[in-house]
Amino acid sequence: MRKFPFVIMVLFIFIAFFLQILALLKIFPLLISTPILFVSIFIFIFYLNDRKRFRGF
Incomplete structure (x- = not known):
């Protein structure tokens, strides 16, 4: 399920190109x-x- 937004964004870039x-x-x-x-x-x-970063306490 994590790869679904990645695939959508790559497809959007190809359409825009x-x-x-x-x-x-x-x-x-x-x-x-x-x-x-x-x-x-x-x-x-x-x-x-956008990574999951440790932002402190």
Whole structure:
């Protein structure tokens, strides 16, 4: 069950990358696809960096 969010985020990055390719071909608006790709990569890196840390007492 732990791998389910990871798979969803990787799939979201692939979809955003595909939209970015379509935007570079001028089929999809670039102003929409670029923030989507940025947010998807940002969420993925945030998820990977979010470890269970000991924060003290």
